[in-house]
Amino acid sequence: MSTKKHHIPTDKSVPDNTVVLEYLNNDLGDDAKRQLEEMLTEDELLGDAMEGLKQLKDGNEAAAISSQLNRMINEKIRKRRKVRLKSISFPLWIILLITTLLLLMLAGYVIISKLP
Amino acid sequence: MKHPQNTYTDTELLQQFRKTADSQWLGWLFERYSLLVFGVCMKYLRNATDAQDATQHVFEKALGEVSKYEIPFFKSWIYSVAKNHCLMQLRNRSSKPGTTDELLEETSADLQTEQELKMKELLMEEQSSHLKAALNELSQEQKSCIQMFYLEKLSYHDIETKTGFSFSQVKSHIQNGKRNLRIILEKKIREHVN
Known part of the structure; x- marks a missing residue:
């Protein structure tokens, strides 16, 4: 009987990946295993996912694939953030041009207002 | 500090993304589902490489759509996106019509929404x-x-x-x-x- 004490928080709709991987390796404690199996019987996404993951050799293969997928996700997110940052940051010359124009307008206003 | 992936609900992560427009929130949300979506794809496609490609496609689609539409239940939504993508893949596999039909038949039973019994x-x-x-x-x-x-x-x-x-x-x-x-x-x- 396994003594590991992983819990699946009841307020969460999906178990952590580590819990799923431990289940696949048959390393999950009895209570957590029971909790997960009740969840997968009720939950279509979890049930289908487990059925698919069971086709892999073991939890280690699933863990390797999971890291690969997370790397891919993070890469896409990183690229997206970079593009966004580029799109919102003005080039320096635009800022300098706007500042110069504003200063010229201000100087013009001062000169005109001082004319008799 | 606790990782936001472990402390925020799906809805909260989506709300944070909408509030800040920072895709990192989506990254944390997607990571939560990456293994499960892969598992769903694996169930239907029965091949790890195809399932990985499909998972990648699902998250690319999600990345585009999450910013365009309001998604009240991310979990159900990502599940349907993954399942529909796999079913489309199976339909496109013209070389194995028998297997496809068999799988689609099996799947259509799953698609019936059933009210869960206590x-x-x-x-x-x-x-x-x-x-x-x-x-x-x-x-x-x-x-x-x-x-x-x-x-x-x-x-x-x-x-x-x-x-x-x-x-x-x-x-x-x-x-x-x-x-x-x-x-x-x-x-x-x-x-x-x-």
Whole structure:
């Protein structure tokens, strides 16, 4: 009987990946295993996912694939953030041009207002 | 500091993304589902490489759509996106029409939305004659899997060992058994009331 004490928080709709991987390796404690199996019987996404993951050799293969997928996700997110940052940051010359124009307008206003 | 992936709900992560327009929130949300979405793809495509490609495609699609639409239930939404993508893939595999038909048939049964039954409570009242009679009307496989899982509290692995069924068969017998049990019970209760 396994003594590991992983819990699946009841307020969460999906178990952590580590819990799923431990289940696949048959390393999950009895209570957590029971909790997960009740969840997968009720939950279509979890049930289908487990059925698919069971086709892999073991939890280690699933863990390797999971890291690969997370790397891919993070890469896409990183690229997206970079593009966004580029799109919102003005080039320096635009800022300098706007500042110069504003200063010229201000100087013009001062000169005109001082004319008799 | 705790990782936001572990402390925020799906809805909160989406809200944070909308508030800040920072895709990192989506990254944390997607990571939560990456393994499960891969598992779903694996179930339908039955090939790890195809399933990985499909998972990648699903998240690319999600990345585009999450910013365009309001998604109230991310979990159900990502599940449908993954499932529909896999079904499309299967339809496009013209070289194996037999396998595809077989799988689609199997899937269409899954697609039926079923209102979940409070099985545990019902099975606690196993003394109920209706339930006993209903259990006897199930197929032998469904009956034994339901009894072992809910009454004897055995794990899937134990049921697999005891019966020789695969994980998928155990899951399917329990899910279908529950559905059939509900239908039989409803019928019996209606007859009893009339």
